[in-house]
Amino acid sequence: MNTVTMDLLRRGEQASVVRVDLANPSAKRLADLGFVPGAIVQMLRPGRPCIVRLSNSRLGLSDSLQKSVMLRRVGD
Amino acid sequence: MSAGASLSLTTLPSVPVRRWTVALVGNPNTGKSTLFNALTGFRQHVANYAGVTVEKKLGRLRAVGDPPEVDILDLPGAYSLDAAAADEDITLRVLLGYEPSTPRPDGVICVVDASNLRRNLFLVSQILELGCPTVVALTMTDVARRRGETIDAPELAKALGVPVIPVLALKGVGVAQLGDAIRKALAGQSGAHCLKFPDCICTALDVLSACSSPDGGHACGDARHHPCRAELLQTLLNPAGIVEGHLSRRCDPRLLSALQEHRARLLSEGIALPTIEAEVRYHWIEEVVSRVTRRDADAAAASRSDRVDDVLAHPVFGLAVFLLLMLIVFQAIYSWASPLMDLVESGFAAVGGWVEGAMTEGALRSLIVDGVIGGVGGVLIFLPQIVILFLFIALLEDCGYMSRAAFVLDRHLRRVGLSGRSFIPLISSFACAVPGILATRVIEDRRSRLITMLVAPLMSCSARLPVYALLISAFIPDTRMLGGYVSTRAVTWLAMYLVGAAVAVVVALGLHALLGSRVVPGLVIELPNYTWPAWKSVVHRAFRAGREFVVNAGTVILACSVIIWALAYYPRPASVHAEFEARRQALAASSASGEPTDADVEPASGDAPDADLEARLARLDAAEAGAYLRQSYLGRFGSWIEPAVRPLGWDWRIGTAAVASFPAREVVVATLATIFNLSADETEDSPELRAALAQASWPDGRPLFTGASALSLMVFFALCCQCVSTLAVIRRETGSWRWPAFTFTYMTALAYLAALGTYQIAIRLG
Incomplete structure (x- = not known):
C-alpha cells in the first residue's frame, strides 16, 4: 500500500485519505471539513496552493497542509 | 433547554407577549443570507455583539401564523x-447561551x-x-439536481429526527413552509440527538456529567451552570476551546481536573x-448520505x-485579473459617482444659500452654514462613492x-x-479597518495575526475616499491615457490605494x-x-453601508464639525470688528472724497468708483474673516504647528485640519470645509468646498493648493492612522496599549515622511 502526500497528486488524480498528520496545528480543521480516513479527494489544480475537490466542495490548500494529508491513489 | 431564555424574557416588563428567537446557522456559501432576507423580508435590525464588531443581524419572521x-x-x-475563527466563535457562544447580550x-x-x-x-x-427545537432548511437543491443528484427530503428528515424543508429562497419556494415548521417545532417537544461515540468517550461523558450535575458527586461551587452533554463533549475533545474557557469560570474546578484526567x-x-x-x-x-441521495447521472x-x-485561480493570470478588476472598480467609482456627487453638492449649495439669505448674520447663521451644512454636507457628497465601493465588494x-x-x-x-x-481582513480594511482587524481572528497563527492587524490600517479605507475624491477632483487634471479609456484621475486614485498596499508589504516584511x-x-x-x-x-x-455612512455623518462628523467650527469662530474680540469697521468707514469716506487711504487693502485703480468700492469692501470683509480665524483658538494652534507642516506644502489651515481629524479621517473634509468657509477668500460663503479650496491662497497670493500639495496631503492621509476606532480595536484585540501606540507612531511618522518626500519631489519635477 503506497501512501503519498497530497502535493504529489497530479491533475485530475483521485485518492482516498489515509490519515491527517496530527502534528499539524490545522489537523482538526481539516478533519472537520471532511478530510477523514476513506474520504475521496480529487486534485483539480496542483500547485502551491492547490485546489482539490472533496465530496462536492472545492477547497484551496496551501503547501504545508498538502504535506500533512496522507492519501492512497484510487486504483493503487 | 429554553427555560433560561424564557425566564429572562418574562422578567422583562416591556415584553408583554412572549417572543421566540430562532438562530439561523449554516456553513458559509449555503445561501443563508438570502434565506434570511426571504424569511424576514428585509425587516432587519443590525447591531453588534457586546464588545465585538461582529454583525448581529436580527429580523422578524414574516407574520404568517398566530402570535407569538x-x-x-x-x-x-x-x-x-x-x-x-471569530465568527464561528460567536455562533457557538450564542447557541450555548454564553453571549451576555443575546439570550440563548x-x-x-x-x-x-x-x-x-x-x-x-x-x-x-x-x-x-x-x-434545541431544530428545523433543517435544504437549499441549493437545484444545483444538486444539475449535478445529477436528488436528495430525498422526507428520508433525510427521518434520519435526522427533525423536519427538513427544501427551499429556493430566491424564488420564495418553501419559505412559508419553513416558517410554519419552525413555529410548530418551537411549540413542540424536542430532545438531543446524540451520535454514537466510542465507548471510552461515552464513559468519560457519563462520569463528567455526573460530577457536574447539581446532585452529582461534586456539586458545582456556585451551582449556576450545569453543562449539557454537548458542552461536555466539545470541552473534552477541544482542549483550550471556548467551552472550556466558559466552564472554567462557571463550574467547579474539579470538573476541569476531571477533564484533564479523561483526556489523558x-x-x-x-x-x-x-x-x-x-x-x-x-x-x-456517510450512512445518512447513502440513504437519502439518489444519483441520476454522473456528474460532469x-x-x-x-x-x-x-x-x-491561475497563479499568473489570476493575479493579472485581480489587478485589472481593481482598476475597473476604481475607474467605475470615479466615473459613475461624479454626476450623483454633483447633484448632492448643488443640493447642499442651494440649502446653504437659502439659509444664508433667510437668516441674519451672526454666530447661529455661521454655525449652520459653515459648521453644519459645510461640514456635514462636505462629507455627505461622497455618499455615492461609498455606496458604489460597497456595491462592488458585495458583488465580488x-x-x-x-x-x-x-x-x-x-x-x-x-x-x-x-x-x-490575511486577505479577507486586508480587503475588508479597504472598506473599514475596524471589521478588518476583527476579521484577523480567522488567523490562527498569533504572529501573522499581529502583523495583519498592524498593517491593516494602511489599506485605504472608505473614510479616506472623501479625502481622495475631494483633492483629486479639485487638483488633478482629467487627462485621458491609454487610448482615452483611463483617466489620470482614476490612475491617481489607484495609486493612492497601491501606496498603502505597497507600504503595508514593506512594513509587514520589517x-x-x-x-x-x-x-x-x-x-x-x-x-x-x-x-x-x-x-x-x-x-x-x-444601501446599508450608505445608511451607516449617513448616520455617522449625522453624529460623529456633525459633532466634530461643530467643535471645529466653535474653535475656529471663537473668540471674537471686539477689537477686530472695531478695526475693520474703522477701515470700512475710512474707505467709504475716501471713496466719497476720491482720495486713496491707507485703509484700503490695495491701491484703487480709479475707474468705476462704485464697482470698485464694492470690490474693495468685499476684500475688507474677507480680510476681516481671515483676521478672526487667525486669532481664533484653532488659528493660534495652527500657527504654532505651521513650521512643521510647511515643508509638506501645507499652510496652517491644512495642518490644523489634518491634526483635527485625529478622531476620524473623513472629518478632515468637514474641517477643511468649515475652516475654508470661515476664511472664505471670496465674499460669498460657498458650500462648494472644491471651489473654496481652489481659490485658497498663501498670504502672498500664490494658490495654496497645487497638484504637489494635494498629492502630499493625499499621501499623508493614505498612510496616517487618524482613526480612534482603529486604535481602540487594536487595543482590544492585542490586550495592550503597546500595539496601538506603536501603530499610531509608525503610521504617523511614515505618513509625514512620505508626504514630505512627495511634496519635495513633486515641486522639483514641476
Whole structure:
C-alpha cells in the first residue's frame, strides 16, 4: 500500500485519505471539513496552493497542509 | 433547554407577549443570507455583539401564523462549532447561551446545502446534540439536481429526527413552509440527538456529567451552570476551546481536573483527540448520505466553475485579473459617482444659500452654514462613492470571487509573513479597518495575526475616499491615457490605494524580520461555485453601508464639525470688528472724497468708483474673516504647528485640519470645509468646498493648493492612522496599549515622511 502526500497528486488524480498528520496545528480543521480516513479527494489544480475537490466542495490548500494529508491513489 | 431564555424574557416588563428567537446557522456559501432576507423580508435590525464588531443581524419572521412573533437571528457562517475563527466563535457562544447580550435561542434553523450534503451535515450533527427545537432548511437543491443528484427530503428528515424543508429562497419556494415548521417545532417537544461515540468517550461523558450535575458527586461551587452533554463533549475533545474557557469560570474546578484526567486516559487508549469527532460524525454522515441521495447521472467531469478557475485561480493570470478588476472598480467609482456627487453638492449649495439669505448674520447663521451644512454636507457628497465601493465588494463576494483572490494571493502574502487568511481582513480594511482587524481572528497563527492587524490600517479605507475624491477632483487634471479609456484621475486614485498596499508589504516584511521569521501555518479555503449575484441582497448591503455612512455623518462628523467650527469662530474680540469697521468707514469716506487711504487693502485703480468700492469692501470683509480665524483658538494652534507642516506644502489651515481629524479621517473634509468657509477668500460663503479650496491662497497670493500639495496631503492621509476606532480595536484585540501606540507612531511618522518626500519631489519635477 503506497501512501503519498497530497502535493504529489497530479491533475485530475483521485485518492482516498489515509490519515491527517496530527502534528499539524490545522489537523482538526481539516478533519472537520471532511478530510477523514476513506474520504475521496480529487486534485483539480496542483500547485502551491492547490485546489482539490472533496465530496462536492472545492477547497484551496496551501503547501504545508498538502504535506500533512496522507492519501492512497484510487486504483493503487 | 429554553427555560433560561424564557425566564429572562418574562422578567422583562416591556415584553408583554412572549417572543421566540430562532438562530439561523449554516456553513458559509449555503445561501443563508438570502434565506434570511426571504424569511424576514428585509425587516432587519443590525447591531453588534457586546464588545465585538461582529454583525448581529436580527429580523422578524414574516407574520404568517398566530402570535407569538418569531425573531430570526442570523449567525455568521460556520463549518463547525469548534471555532477556528471569530465568527464561528460567536455562533457557538450564542447557541450555548454564553453571549451576555443575546439570550440563548429558543430554536435553530440549520441551513444545509443539498449540493454539498456531507460537509453541511457535520455542523447539523453538532447542532442536533444541543437539543434545541431544530428545523433543517435544504437549499441549493437545484444545483444538486444539475449535478445529477436528488436528495430525498422526507428520508433525510427521518434520519435526522427533525423536519427538513427544501427551499429556493430566491424564488420564495418553501419559505412559508419553513416558517410554519419552525413555529410548530418551537411549540413542540424536542430532545438531543446524540451520535454514537466510542465507548471510552461515552464513559468519560457519563462520569463528567455526573460530577457536574447539581446532585452529582461534586456539586458545582456556585451551582449556576450545569453543562449539557454537548458542552461536555466539545470541552473534552477541544482542549483550550471556548467551552472550556466558559466552564472554567462557571463550574467547579474539579470538573476541569476531571477533564484533564479523561483526556489523558483517552490519549493513552489511542484515541486521536483532535480528529476523533470528525471521524465519528463523518462515519454517521456517510450512512445518512447513502440513504437519502439518489444519483441520476454522473456528474460532469469538470464543472463550469472549474473551467473559470483555470483562469481566475491561475497563479499568473489570476493575479493579472485581480489587478485589472481593481482598476475597473476604481475607474467605475470615479466615473459613475461624479454626476450623483454633483447633484448632492448643488443640493447642499442651494440649502446653504437659502439659509444664508433667510437668516441674519451672526454666530447661529455661521454655525449652520459653515459648521453644519459645510461640514456635514462636505462629507455627505461622497455618499455615492461609498455606496458604489460597497456595491462592488458585495458583488465580488456574492459571486464567489473573493475566495479566489485570497487563494491567488496566498503565496504572495506568505512571503511577507501573512497568509491567504490575511486577505479577507486586508480587503475588508479597504472598506473599514475596524471589521478588518476583527476579521484577523480567522488567523490562527498569533504572529501573522499581529502583523495583519498592524498593517491593516494602511489599506485605504472608505473614510479616506472623501479625502481622495475631494483633492483629486479639485487638483488633478482629467487627462485621458491609454487610448482615452483611463483617466489620470482614476490612475491617481489607484495609486493612492497601491501606496498603502505597497507600504503595508514593506512594513509587514520589517515586522516579520523583527519578530523573527517563522513558517506561517497553512491555508484551507473553500472555493464556492461561481453564482450570479443575488441583486437584491447586493443592493441591500450597499444601501446599508450608505445608511451607516449617513448616520455617522449625522453624529460623529456633525459633532466634530461643530467643535471645529466653535474653535475656529471663537473668540471674537471686539477689537477686530472695531478695526475693520474703522477701515470700512475710512474707505467709504475716501471713496466719497476720491482720495486713496491707507485703509484700503490695495491701491484703487480709479475707474468705476462704485464697482470698485464694492470690490474693495468685499476684500475688507474677507480680510476681516481671515483676521478672526487667525486669532481664533484653532488659528493660534495652527500657527504654532505651521513650521512643521510647511515643508509638506501645507499652510496652517491644512495642518490644523489634518491634526483635527485625529478622531476620524473623513472629518478632515468637514474641517477643511468649515475652516475654508470661515476664511472664505471670496465674499460669498460657498458650500462648494472644491471651489473654496481652489481659490485658497498663501498670504502672498500664490494658490495654496497645487497638484504637489494635494498629492502630499493625499499621501499623508493614505498612510496616517487618524482613526480612534482603529486604535481602540487594536487595543482590544492585542490586550495592550503597546500595539496601538506603536501603530499610531509608525503610521504617523511614515505618513509625514512620505508626504514630505512627495511634496519635495513633486515641486522639483514641476
